[in-house]
Every structure is written in structure tokens, then in C-alpha cells.
Amino acid sequence: MYVRTIKRRNKDGSEVEYIQLAHNTRHPEKGYSRAEVVYSFGRRDQLDVAALKRLVSSLSRFISPEDAQELGVQDTDLKFISSQPAGGALLLKGLWKRIGIDGCLAEALKDRAFKAPIGDAIFAMVANRALAPSSKLAVEEWVDKDVHLDIEQPIQVQHLYRSMDFLLKHEKVIQEKVFWATAQLLNLTVDLIFFDTTNTYFEMDGPGDSELLAFGKSKHKRDDLPQVTIGLAVTREGIPVRCWVLPGNQNDAKCVDQVQKDLNDWKLGNVIWAMDRGMTSVENRRNLQRAGGQYILGEKLRGTNINEEALNRGGRFKVIRENLHIKEVFVGEGSGRRRFVIAYNPEQAEH
Structure with a gap:
């Protein structure tokens, strides 16, 4: 499809030029190509220039800003340098603040003399996991070139590792504050808690000197590799309450005592625990009934x-x-x- 001009001579000898939008079609019988007019813009000296500008601007939405600049369709003196998507990150930042995670982190950081942007680094990792999952090393380049996070300092990979150390040290307090902020925001009723575990393995020869990495019964059929156990407690609506990282050689039944004690400190009140048959034992039933608790356990x-x-x-x-x-x-x-x-x-x- 293209724009063409044709000229016609009036009876008085003057010439008039017309602008047309056309495309070539092949004659079904004779086989040669011929121009077919799709739309006529009218006489050149009577063109509606404003309408043409609107049309060009509308069409330019379907090409990249770089191509639009190269084709000269941007009616501006500004020079295009680069662009970064911001929509997903903007939505996540709004949720981050609405839930109150930024306030929880700020409170945990107030007595620490960190020069690194710990709060921004944690948000950068969460945003990356939600929008374009990658390694910690790749997050540094992603934040710099591929997304607009509206953060004050550039993020380096060392900031990510330091922020993870900070989270590990304060994870109990932060998880509790974030959950209660979420519960208040969503008006949650915490009367039933579902708990289950899984494990994840590491492609390495041995666990080394680790309190968590160990050989155990793998749910992924990889008993030959060291692993850790991950536990998650959620409400009846599926909202996470808290998560745990536990030794990889610890069976499910041994997790229950620690999990129940940890959440008892949160003063959730009397809740019903729902767990699968891997958690069933006389000791676990006794533990779950502490402080008037109740349970629903799967049985063999x-x-x-x-x-x-x-x-x-x-x-x-x-x-x-x-x-x-x-x-x-x-x-x-x-x-x-x-x-x-x-x-x-x-x-x-x-x-």
C-alpha cells in the first residue's frame, strides 16, 4: 500500500494534482498488476493537513519510537534516547506500599547504618521475580536498562546479597508485620490455617558444612542431591501467613512442633490446623492441641x-x-x- 499523486489538466490548461492511497492488485484474467485506489485525499492544494497529521500519529502507534524517529513522523524537536516499561513496576510499587511492606522494612532498618539501598534492592528482586525472573547477577542489568522502578540509587548485585542477609536476620519480625498489615487491609479472619511442605534440591556434590542442606527423601525423585525443606502456612483464602526453610533431611512430622510454636507467638487466637497425612502422629496431635488449638489431619x-x-x-x-x-x-x-x-x-x- 502506498500514496500516489496523479495530475489532471483542466479545460483552461491548468493542472490539478490529486493525492490517493492505493495498492497494487493483479488482474484476475490478464495477469498484469494494476493500481487500485483505496482512498482519495482530494486535491493537493486543498488537503486537510490536520487530518493527515492525526492519521500519521495514529499509525505511528504501531511502530517503535526509534522507527518513528527514523521515519521523521514525530513532530517535535526532542531527541528520542531510550524508553523503559513502567506499568508492571508501577502496579507492584502501589501494592508494595498499600500492603505496608515499605513501612515494615523501614522500621526494621531504622537502627541500622546501611549505606546500601536495602529497601529498594528488596523491591527490585520482588519486581524482577514477578515481571522477568532471572538470576541475581542479571537483576542489576535489568534494573538499569529494562525497567523503570522509580528508585533513588542504582542497584548493584552486592546490594542484593546484602539485602538478603538483612532479610534472613529479620525474617521473623518482617513476616509477622507484613502478614498483619495484609490481614488488616483484606479484613482476613484467621480461623483456619493450611500447612504443607515441599523440598527443592541443589545441583552440587554434597551439602558441606550446612545446617539446612542435607540428603533426604526428595519429592522430586532426586534423593542423590542435597536439599532443603520449604514449609508454607496459608489462610482459608490462600493468603500466605508465613514460610519456613527447614533442614532437607527433616521429615514432615518433625516440622509441626516448630511451625505451631512460631505462630503461637503471633497470638492468632484459636485456629484449626489442616494438614495432610504426612503430619499425622500422636505427638503432633498433642502439639496442635496446645493452648486450645484444634486440627484436621489426613489419615492413612x-x-x-x-x-x-x-x-x-x-x-x-x-x-x-x-x-x-x-x-x-x-x-x-x-x-x-x-x-x-x-x-x-x-x-x-x-x-
């Missing part, structure tokens, strides 16, 4: 006398939905009495 179908007794108890199932029928069963006497909810899925049973 077979393997213990009390579970077998619960499964063999009679009673009618209540239909919750098509693929979920439940039956409430009590087993034991006195302080050893336990309540079971037997779940039955007809579709799974048939399978």
Missing part, C-alpha cells in the same frame, strides 16, 4: 488398629455432593476418644 486408610476400627464402623453416609459422601465416626473412650470423618467417592470407588 490402613495400617493402624484405630483406623481399621473407624473404617469398619457402620452408619449411613451423608451426600455432600455427587463425588463426596461423608460419615462421622467416633472411636475410643475418655481422653483417647477421636473423631473421624470417612470420605467416600463413588466415582473413585468404581474406578
